[in-house]
Structure formats: structure tokens, C-alpha cells
Amino acid sequence: MSENKLNKEQLLLDLLKKKFILNESAVRRAKRVEVKVDPKEIIPVLLYAKENSRYISFAHMSCVDWIEDGEFEVVYILWNPEDKINLFVKTRISRDNGVLPNIDFIWRQANTYEREIREMFGIQFEGLVGRQEFILEDWEHMPPMRRDFDTAEFVKKTYFKRPGREDAKDVREFVQERTDEELPDFAKKYSRD
Amino acid sequence: MAFFDLKGLLSPVTGLKQFGKKPHTIMFPDVAEHASDRYRGLHFNKLEDCIGCGNCSTICMNEAIDMIQIAGYEGKKGDSGLRPRVDNGRCCWCALCVEVCPTGSLNLTKDYIFVTPDANDFLWTPGIDNKEKGEENISFYSDKETSLSDYSRVPMRELDGDVRIQSFAEAVLGYNEEEARKEASRCISCGLCTESCPDHMHIPEYINAIARENDEDALRIIYDNNPLPEMCGKVCTRRCEDVCAMTHRGDAIAIRWLKRYATETAKNAEIIKEIVNPEIKEANGKKISIIGAGPSGLTAGYYLALRGFDVTIYEAKAKAGGMTFYGIPKYRLPAESLEKQVGYMQSIGVKINFNTRVGKDIDFKEIYNNSDAVFMGVGFEKPWTLGITGEDLNGSLQAVTYLDVINGGGDMEIGDKVAVIGGGNVAIDAARVARRKGADVTIVYRRRVEDMPADWEEIEGAEDEGVHIMPQGIPIEVIGDKNGKVTGLKFARAEMIPDPDGGRPRPKQIEGSEEIMEVTSVIGAIGQEGDYSFIPDDMKNQIKIERGRFVVDENKQTTLPKLFAGGDSANRTADAISAIADGFRAVKAIEKMLMK
Numbered sequence: 001m002s003e004n005k006l007n008k009e010q011l012l013l014d015l016l017k018k019k020f021i022l023n024e025s026a027v028r029r030a031k032r033v034e035v036k037v038d039p040k041e042i043i044p045v046l047l048y049a050k051e052n053s054r055y056i057s058f059a060h061m062s063c064v065d066w067i068e069d070g071e072f073e074v075v076y077i078l079w080n081p082e083d084k085i086n087l088f089v090k091t092r093i094s095r096d097n098g099v100l101p102n103i104d105f106i107w108r109q110a111n112t113y114e115r116e117i118r119e120m121f122g123i124q125f126e127g128l129v130g131r132q133e134f135i136l137e138d139w140e141h142m143p144p145m146r147r148d149f150d151t152a153e154f155v156k157k158t159y160f161k162r163p164g165r166e167d168a169k170d171v172r173e174f175v176q177e178r179t180d181e182e183l184p185d186f187a188k189k190y191s192r193d
Numbered sequence: 194m195a196f197f198d199l200k201g202l203l204s205p206v207t208g209l210k211q212f213g214k215k216p217h218t219i220m221f222p223d224v225a226e227h228a229s230d231r232y233r234g235l236h237f238n239k240l241e242d243c244i245g246c247g248n249c250s251t252i253c254m255n256e257a258i259d260m261i262q263i264a265g266y267e268g269k270k271g272d273s274g275l276r277p278r279v280d281n282g283r284c285c286w287c288a289l290c291v292e293v294c295p296t297g298s299l300n301l302t303k304d305y306i307f308v309t310p311d312a313n314d315f316l317w318t319p320g321i322d323n324k325e326k327g328e329e330n331i332s333f334y335s336d337k338e339t340s341l342s343d344y345s346r347v348p349m350r351e352l353d354g355d356v357r358i359q360s361f362a363e364a365v366l367g368y369n370e371e372e373a374r375k376e377a378s379r380c381i382s383c384g385l386c387t388e389s390c391p392d393h394m395h396i397p398e399y400i401n402a403i404a405r406e407n408d409e410d411a412l413r414i415i416y417d418n419n420p421l422p423e424m425c426g427k428v429c430t431r432r433c434e435d436v437c438a439m440t441h442r443g444d445a446i447a448i449r450w451l452k453r454y455a456t457e458t459a460k461n462a463e464i465i466k467e468i469v470n471p472e473i474k475e476a477n478g479k480k481i482s483i484i485g486a487g488p489s490g491l492t493a494g495y496y497l498a499l500r501g502f503d504v505t506i507y508e509a510k511a512k513a514g515g516m517t518f519y520g521i522p523k524y525r526l527p528a529e530s531l532e533k534q535v536g537y538m539q540s541i542g543v544k545i546n547f548n549t550r551v552g553k554d555i556d557f558k559e560i561y562n563n564s565d566a567v568f569m570g571v572g573f574e575k576p577w578t579l580g581i582t583g584e585d586l587n588g589s590l591q592a593v594t595y596l597d598v599i600n601g602g603g604d605m606e607i608g609d610k611v612a613v614i615g616g617g618n619v620a621i622d623a624a625r626v627a628r629r630k631g632a633d634v635t636i637v638y639r640r641r642v643e644d645m646p647a648d649w650e651e652i653e654g655a656e657d658e659g660v661h662i663m664p665q666g667i668p669i670e671v672i673g674d675k676n677g678k679v680t681g682l683k684f685a686r687a688e689m690i691p692d693p694d695g696g697r698p699r700p701k702q703i704e705g706s707e708e709i710m711e712v713t714s715v716i717g718a719i720g721q722e723g724d725y726s727f728i729p730d731d732m733k734n735q736i737k738i739e740r741g742r743f744v745v746d747e748n749k750q751t752t753l754p755k756l757f758a759g760g761d762s763a764n765r766t767a768d769a770i771s772a773i774a775d776g777f778r779a780v781k782a783i784e785k786m787l788m789k
Contacts, residue, residue: 151254155283161256162280164316168259171247171273172384172397178268181393187414190398190405192251192382 008083009033012053020045034088042091043101046076050106055080055087058107063117065147070095072123076103093123095146102127120145227303230332233286234305236279236319237327240266242298243320245273246383246438249290249299257283258290263318270389271436281307282315291335293342295381295438301333302326337442344443347376349450354657358628361523364654365427368447373454377404379439380446386433391766392774394419396433400451409468411455416469418777420495421488421534421769424517426453427526430648430768462536473541474501479787482507482564484551484727487515488769489570489760491535492776493783494543500784504543507560509550511601515572516761517769519597520619522626528600552727561732561755566783569743569751570760570772573721579614583671584717588679592623592718599626608713612637612682614668615718616645621652623716624660634659635710637666637684639700665689667702671715681709723762748782749775757783 009027016022016035024036037045049055057079064073069092076089093100102125104111114125119134122143133139142149172191176183183191228234245268250258260275268274277290277299291299299319304326309315320327337344350366351357357364368376382397390396395414402411415422429449437445459465479502483490486508498504512518513535517526539545551557561567576591578584590605592613598605609632613624616638624634636655638645641664645652656662665687672681685707687700722741725733736751737744742765743751743758751758759775761767 152256155255159256159283162282162313162316164313165259165278165280167261168278169261169275171245171250171260171275172382174260174275175273175384175388179388179393181387181395182418183395183398184414184417186410187395187398187402187417190401190410190414192247192384192397192401 006030009085012083012085012087015053016045016048019048028088031084032086032088034090036090036092039091039093039100042076042089043103043106045089046078046103046106049078049087049089053080054082057081058110059086061110061113061117063121063123063145065095065121065145066092067095067147072098072121074100074117074123097124099124099126101125104128119143122146228305228332232303232305232332233288233301234303234330234332235281235301235307235323235326236277236284236290237300237302237323237331238277238318238320239298239300239328240276240320242296242441243276244271244296244298244385244438244441245275246295246381246385247273247275247277248293248295248381248383248438249277251381252289252293254287254289255283255285257281261318263321271385273383273385276318276320278316278318280316282312288333289341291333292340293381294335295342295443296441297335297337299335300331302330303332304330342381342439342443343379344439346379346444346447347372349447354654354659357524357654358658361629363427363527364524365450367457368450368454370454373403373451374406376447377401377451380404381438383438386437386448389432389436390774391432391768391771392418392777394433396448399455400446400448403451403455408455408458412459412465412468413470415452415455416465416471419770419773420492420538421517421531421773422452423456423530423534424488424514424526425770425773426450426456427530428517428521429770432770462533462540465533465537466540469537471499471541473499476503477501477788479503479565480563481505481566481568481783482560483568483570484557484560485509485515485570485572485760486513486535486545486547487570487572487760487772488517489763489772489776489779490515490568491538491543491570492773493568493570493757493759493779494545494776495538495541496777496780497783498538498542500780500788502783502787506543506545507549507551507555508545508547511547513545513547515570519600520593520622521600522596522622523600524625524629525622550727557727558729558732565755565787567756568749568776568779568783569756569758569762570776571723571725571727571758571762573723573761573767575722575724576717577720577722579668579671579717579719581668581670583673583679586671586673586679587677588673588714589671590714590716592619592716593721595623595716596626599630604630607632607716609633610712611635611714611716612668612710612712613716613718614638615720616640616647617718617720618647618651619721620716620718621647621655621660623718625651625655625658627714627716628655628658628660632713633661635661635663635712637663637668637682637710639665639667639687640697641665641689644697665700667700668715669707672709679713679715681711682715683707683709721761725762747778748785749779750782754786 022035028034055078059079060077062075071092073092078087115130115134247260257280259278261278263276266274377400380400384397386396387393399411399414431449433448434445481502481504483506486506494504494506514531576593611627611632611634613636627634666684667687668684670683674680686703689698690701691698743763745763749757749759757779760772764771
């Protein structure tokens with residue numbers, strides 16, 4: 001899309017740049033603006049977007065586990081129904097005991113998202129009121145959406161296999177038998193699980 | 194509340210403004226519900242496209258997918274014959290199985306209603322149990338562009354054609370560490386390739402070792418059943434890559450180049466020995482003689498020596514490697530590389546008697562009587578001639594003879610304009626060598642370029658180096674001057690006649706299309722055969738030979754129990770990896786026969 005067609009997107013970005021310290025910012029494409037801010041800037045940016053720029057709709061909130069960086073990235077997605085633009089506000093906190101401000105006084109429905117993220121990733125929201133248990137019942141493991149949670153291992157321990165599945169074959173072993181290939185023991189650790 | 198609430202009275206009436214508008218609801222069940230475009234419903238598998246690689250089953254975190262045998266799907270090279278069965282009671286419709294399906298046969302459909310009183314009914318095979326609601330209902334399919342799998346091969350760096358023809362330097366440069374790790378991590382470790390490899394090398398394991406940054410383990414795994422892996426890493430016919438799961442929608446994993454990378458990390462014979470560090474069994478006193486130090490003979494020698502046998506290889510020439518030394522040009526397989534691999538074999542106890550031609554320098558019968566077993570890997574040494582007039586002229590020669598002289602360090606006068614006749618790898622090799630010797634080279638081949646049995650990379654390489662290819666040309670006569678020196682090649686054009694039996698089209702000479710090409714040499718490369726004159730006649734009667742090849746059983750045993758054979762003179766595939774496989778199989782059989 002040519003640049004003059006992205007006027008509204010650019011305008012919003014310039015406005016935010018003037019008002020706040022943005023770590024990163026970009027017009028990703030038409031109808032999509034992304035900014036990255038520090039956690040302490042979250043409430044001011046969201047409030048400003050809602051009250052001053054008509055980003056009145058809270059569309060979504062999600063979380064990404066950047067395990068390699070030791071950080072969580074929380075993404076707030078806002079929607080301006082007049083300009084039809086999505087504003088992505090991203091912030092990063094430490095994976096260990098990271099805390100974010102609660103924003104459910106700005107949009108009431110954020111409460112639900114925050115409870116889900118608290119349960120699935122273990123991120124605490126300061127002042128969040130609501131039952132600890134959200135979807136999971138009697139959960140005693142690591143929050144399951146963290147990338148270091150071993151889903152396959154959990155599944156193996158927790159569930160039994162339905163009867164009638166005993167005839168399953170391992171592809172590698174099946175082909176090996178057909179060809180009389182003799183795989184030495186020390187090589188087996190490199191075979192597919 | 195006020196007694197007269199105007200708003201309360203009017204509100205229900207405002208609903209009337211919707212009157213006549215299209216409703217958002219549907220009249221269920223008269224109107225069917227419509228799922229969104231990328232809806233992730235029940236699985237559907239196109240069983241004919243599926244190759245049973247099991248990638249879906251491996252990625253499933255819920256262990257919902259089993260690979261099972263299904264009647265009617267037998268399995269063949271490149272297809273395990275297994276097909277996925279889904280436990281829908283476990284599936285969470287994340288669609289990772291679809292995302293990583295290399296063929297794109299597995300999909301999710303818009304169909305999501307499945308009602309049953311028996312929970313065990315949730316176990317069913319996509320493509321069989323939902324045939325009728327399957328194919329036309331597909332909504333979530335794997336998109337190559339956004340896939341988690343990488344379908345593009347890491348490109349191989351090589352010298353440019355005009356640089357290549359200036360010397361016999363190796364044309365392909367090989368992967369560096371970063372490239373190798375990247376290429377290795379594309380592999381999905383299904384192992385279907387191992388079936389196509391005549392030697393059944395442990396391909397997914399050594400590739401995974403490279404991906405996990407353990408090159409030494411990769412080398413150890415490779416040496417488990419191939420003692421000439423660097424040679425294979427450079428020149429193998431790599432049938433493994435033809436059936437790679439990734440070829441269905443992208444480039445095959447560069448299995449050959451990855452093997453080359455792993456073997457080249459060991460710079461010399463000592464380092465190979467240090468890394469592979471094989472267990473050498475105590476001498477068992479049995480004596481094995483091997484005729485020919487080609488790939489099959491060397492393989493048999495290496496693994497027999499490791500198993501404690503006293504091994505002696507008799508080689509007619511000055512260097513080991515057979516056709517891989519004297520046939521394959523040095524720009525594809527440098528002499529140092531072979532010497533390194535053979536040097537390692539010698540260091541673990543393989544004895545090679547060079548310049549010892551059996552039947553001339555030493556008697557076959559003597560070897561046979563003094564050994565507990567004999568393995569023959571004598572190859573095809575004798576080139577076929579074209580069978581046309583003028584072939585005895587000075588300047589008419591055979592490609593294997595020419596390559597033999599050049600690879601042996603000698604030289605041969607061929608002039609500056611050469612015609613090579615044939616379309617196999619030997620023809621291309623001879624053409625590219627002649628090009629490096631400064632000649633203008635034309636390959637004359639009876640059929641079309643796409644019919645050439647040579648490796649497509651070799652054909653492309655030859656074209657890059659300025660070799661002309663003249664397809665559909667039938668040689669008729671080699672023409673010479675009064676001194677008996679070649680001056681030209683008379684050939685005719687051919688048209689392709691389709692084979693009614695479905696074979697490849699046959700060339701038919703076009704009447705009156707004869708032309709004469711001015712050349713200084715004609716190099717024939719239309720095939721070779723074995724020379725078994727070293728076997729005395731009274732023994733030959735007991736050894737069954739059919740169509741120029743020794744008849745052997747699956748143990749590579751000939752009709753004489755003590756005598757085994759492998760390589761070109763005993764198999765029909767006639768490539769190095771088949772020869773290695775023959776040698777390896779013979780080792781197992783010899784051990785079983787002598788050590789029971």
C-alpha cells in the first residue's frame with residue numbers, strides 16, 4: 001500500500017511518539033499499528049488511546065513466552081471502530097515473578113483475559129480481583145502454556161490409552177524390519193521419539 | 194419507578210425497525226450450519242498421497258495419532274505403508290499434524306459433528322471412516338508458505354563453470370558448519386530414505402546428530418555400515434534423496450552433502466581412527482582373500498578385519514578405489530579424499546597388495562585354496578565398443594580407458610575437437626575431463642536429453658562448462674585420413690518412436706539425415722563388461738555366470754560355497770553404494786559361515 005494511504009496510521013503513531021517513550025514502533029501494514037512500551041507505561045498508553053484517540057474497543061489480550069530471552073510478552077489489542085485500525089500495545093516482563101498492572105478498570109472485560117493469562121502463564125496482575133481458578137481444576141503443575149511445560153510428558157503420565165490402540169507401529173522400526181537394517185544402540189538416541 | 198415510563202413502553206416497539214431485514218440466525222435443521230473458511234474440524238487424509246512418514250503422529254502432544262497397517266496399502270520405497278489413525282477423544286484440533294504433513298495429504302474439515310453412545314467409536318482412520326464427508330469439506334490444510342517445515346534446500350556453493358574448466362580442482366565446495374546445521378534441521382527423521390539406500394545407512398540418525406551439533410557421533414553412525422562415506426558424500430547416486438518425504442512439496446534433504454560434511458570434519462586417517470575408534474576383535478585365524486580394491490572389496494575387507502579375520506586384498510593397479518579412483522574424475526572425487534579413507538582402513542589391519550593382478554601375478558587357484566573364503570569385487574573393466582566402421586583408427590578410444598589414463602596421472606592426445614558418444618555418467622565424465630584438457634567437446638546421444646541415464650546435476654555441470662550436447666544423434670562411422678588418424682564422425686539424426694509397451698521411446702534413424710562432424714577424437718562411452726579370464730577354466734565351470742555377471746544369492750555367495758562376489762560384476766545397479774552394500778552383506782554371510 002502506498003504511503004499516503006497510511007495517513008491515519010502514521011498520525012496515531014506520531015501522536016503516541018510525542019506523548020510516550022516507545023521502545024519500538026511501526027505501522028506494520030494497513031489497519032495495524034504496533035508499539036512496544038515498558039510495563040509502567042501500559043496504563044497511560046491504554047488510557048490515552050481510549051480517551052483521546054477513540055480506541056474504545058478492547059479486542060484481545062494475549063501472551064507470548066520468549067523463553068530464550070527469559071521474558072513474557074503481553075499484547076493488548078485495541079480497536080478504533082471509526083478509523084478501523086488495530087493498535088497493538090506490547091510490553092515485556094521477566095519470566096521470573098514478573099508483575100503487570102491490572103487494567104480491568106479501563107475495560108471491565110480485561111478481567112477475564114488477565115485471569116486466563118495468570119492461570120496459563122503464571123503472570124501476576126497487581127490488584128486483580130477474581131477467583132484463582134479459571135479453566136483448570138486442581139492444577140498442581142507449572143502453568144501449562146509456559147514453553148518449558150512438557151505437554152507430551154504430562155499426557156503420558158495423566159491419561160491411559162483407549163483400548164484398541166495396541167496395534168500402533170513405529171515408522172522407523174517398521175521400515176527397519178522390512179530392510180534388515182541393524183541400527184547400533186549408540187545411534188538410537190538420535191532416532192525420532 | 195415513575196408510573197408512566199415512556200421509554201419502557203416504546204422499547205419493544207423499536208424492535209420493529211428490524212422488520213424485513215435478513216436475520217442473523219438460521220433455521221436449523223432446515224439450513225445447515227456453515228463453519229468458517231479455515232475451520233479445524235475432523236481429520237481427513239488422502240490415503241493415496243500419504244506416505245506414512247508418521248510426522249503427524251510424532252508431533253501430536255496428546256498422543257492422539259497412531260500409525261497403523263491398513264489392508265490394501267503394502268508399502269514400497271518411499272512409503273512405509275502405514276497410515277494415521279486418530280483418537281478423536283484426545284484430539285484438541287490444534288492442527289499441528291496438518292501443519293507438518295510433508296505431503297499435504299492430512300487436512301482438517303468443516304465437519305465437526307460426531308455423536309456416538311460408545312466412547313470407543315472416537316477411534317477412527319481419516320480417509321477411510323469419513324470418506325463421504327471428507328475431500329469436499331476440507332477447510333484447514335497445510336500451506337507451504339507459512340508451514341513450520343522448511344521446504345527449500347540450503348544451496349550448495351560451487352565454482353563457476355569457466356573457473357572449473359581451468360583445473361581439476363573440486364567443483365563442489367561443500368557445506369560449512371552453519372549451512373550443514375541448517376540443512377540437517379530440515380529433516381523430519383521419518384527414515385523412509387533408508388529403504389532406498391542399497392546399504393540401508395542410518396540416515397535419520399546421522400542427520401539428527403549433525404543437527405544436534407555432534408559431528409563425531411554422526412561419523413560413528415555413518416561408519417557403522419559404510420567405510421567409504423566421504424566418497425559417497427561426494428559422488429553417491431543418492432537414491433535416498435529421490436524418496437525423501439520433503440520431495441513431495443519441496444526439495445529433498447541434501448543427504449549426500451550432509452554425509453560429506455560429517456566425513457570432512459575428520460581431516461585425515463588418524464583423526465578418523467580416533468573418532469570412529471572401532472572395536473577390533475581378536476584375530477580368529479581365518480584367512481580371507483579379496484580380489485579388487487574397489488568399493489565392494491574395500492568394504493568387505495574393512496568389516497572382516499574388524500571382526501578379527503586376516504584380510505588380504507589383491508589389487509591389479511597402483512591405487513585402491515577401483516572405478517571410484519580410475520573412473521571418477523578428480524574434480525568430483527579428489528585422490529587425497531580416497532587415500533585418506535583407504536589409509537584409515539589400512540591402519541586398522543586391512544592389507545592391500547597393489548600392482549598384483551590375479552591370474553597374472555598370482556594364481557587364482559592358489560588364492561582360493563589358501564583362503565577360508567574369497568570375495569571378488571572385480572568390477573567391469575572392459576569397455577564395450579561402438580561396433581561401427583573406423584573404430585580402430587588412431588584417435589578413436591573408449592571413455593573408461595581415457596579416464597583411467599588421466600586419473601592414473603598420465604595424459605593422452607585427443608586433439609582440440611572431441612565427440613563423446615553415450616549418455617551415462619561415464620560419458621559426461623569423459624566430456625568434462627576432455628573440456629578441462631582444452632578440447633571443444635560434443636556429446637552425441639541417441640535419445641533425448643531427458644532420457645540420459647546420467648545424473649541431472651552432472652548434465653547441468655557439463656553444460657555450464659561449455660560441453661555441447663547433441664541429442665538424437667546416431668553414430669554411423671568414424672572417418673579417418675590416409676594416415677589412419679580420425680578426422681570426423683559420420684552420424685545421422687534420429688526421431689523418437691513411442692514404445693507400444695510403455696517403455697522409453699526408441700530412436701529411429703531419419704533417412705538421408707547423415708552429417709559429418711569434424712573431430713580429432715571420438716570417445717565411446719556406451720558401457721562396460723567384466724573380464725573373468727583370471728578364473729581358470731576348470732573352476733569357471735562351477736561358477737555360474739549369467740549375462741556377464743556372477744550369479745549370487747542374497748548373501749552374495751556364488752555357486753562355489755567359498756566364493757563370494759559383489760559390485761558391478763554381481764549386481765544390476767552398478768553404482769558405488771550398491772557395491773558397498775554387497776561387500777557388507779558378504780561380510781555378514783562369511784562371518785556366519787566361518788564362525789558358527
